[in-house]
Amino acid sequence: MEPGKCWKDLSDVIAAGLKRILLYGPPGTGKTYAALRLATSGGPAERLVCTEDLTTAEITGSWMPVGNGRWEWREGPAIRAWRQGGVGGRLVVDEVDRASGDALSTLLAMTDSPESARWRNPETGEWVKPGSEFSVLMTTNLEDLTAIPSALLDRFPVAIRIDQPHPSAVTSLSDDLQTPALNSALGEDVRRISLRRWYAFDGLRRSIGAERAAQLVFGEAQGQDVLDALRVGSLR
Numbered sequence: 575m576e577p578g579k580c581w582k583d584l585s586d587v588i589a590a591g592l593k594r595i596l597l598y599g600p601p602g603t604g605k606t607y608a609a610l611r612l613a614t615s616g617g618p619a620e621r622l623v624c625t626e627d628l629t630t631a632e633i634t635g636s637w638m639p640v641g642n643g644r645w646e647w648r649e650g651p652a653i654r655a656w657r658q659g660g661v662g663g664r665l666v667v668d669e670v671d672r673a674s675g676d677a678l679s680t681l682l683a684m685t686d687s688p689e690s691a692r693w694r695n696p697e698t699g700e701w702v703k704p705g706s707e708f709s710v711l712m713t714t715n716l717e718d719l720t721a722i723p724s725a726l727l728d729r730f731p732v733a734i735r736i737d738q739p740h741p742s743a744v745t746s747l748s749d750d751l752q753t754p755a756l757n758s759a760l761g762e763d764v765r766r767i768s769l770r771r772w773y774a775f776d777g778l779r780r781s782i783g784a785e786r787a788a789q790l791v792f793g794e795a796q797g798q799d800v801l802d803a804l805r806v807g808s809l810r
């Protein structure tokens with residue numbers, strides 16, 4: 575399966591050395607998966623899932639009790655990714671549209687350009703800077719990027735709309751589901767269905783049969799559409 579244009583754009587800008595990329599578009603196409611795995615060489619990427627409750631402590635770290643009344647500073651995912659930056663550390667900021675308040679200000683500091691970004695460890699007083707290969711990929715399921723604070727958006731000169739599932743995500747489905755899954759992700763044949771549903775259906779139908787699995791996963795009406803699409807596919 576040929577990777578679509580959006581996926582090619584993504585691998586090309588990463589290969590060209592761009593270190594701040596925003597991925598947006600409908601859920602379930604593989605944005606987070608790609609952000610976590612694509613071209614990271616500094617060990618596993620650090621992931622931050624933004625919610626309204628996300629705090630600065632969850633981004634840069636917090637004091638933790640270590641017994642005998644002693645406390646140590648435990649560095650958070652953003653600082654860990656900075657420290658891995660020399661060898662390609664990556665921070666993935668997932669669902670970035672949900673970040674607000676203090677967390678948002680901290681995210682601004684953590685995604686700043688390498689020349690100006692600095693953070694001081696409150697325990698050791700050490701100044702930490704992001705390593706030269708440090709990269710940030712942000713994801714959002716929003717279509718409308720104006721909902722993302724402009725100061726944050728400004729740090730991400732390239733935003734790629736992921737409008738189709740990653741080819742390897744589709745090929746990990748059973749053969750007969752691949753074309754319908756791709757078409758449905760493109761909004762053709764049947765209404766848009768996220769990859770996660772196709773995976774669930776694929777697994778479930780092995781034990782409870784396609785009819786019931788379709789009904790449970792896709793609902794009554796859409797389940798029927800899916801079964802019809804599969805029947806047509808098997809005739810072809």
Ligand SMILES: Nc1ncnc2c1ncn2[C@@H]1O[C@H](COP(=O)(O)OP(=O)(O)O)[C@@H](O)[C@H]1O
Binds near residue numbers: 602604741769773
């Ligand atoms: N390249 C891939 N290979 C295999 N599975 C994938 C791939 N990309 C995504 N998936 C799977 O597809 C589902 C949706 O991916 P995810 O990255 O969470 O989508 P999004 O972030 O766009 O909502 C997940 O279950 C994920 O594990």
Ligand SMILES: [Mg+2]
Binds near residue numbers: 605668713
């Ligand atoms: Mg995601």
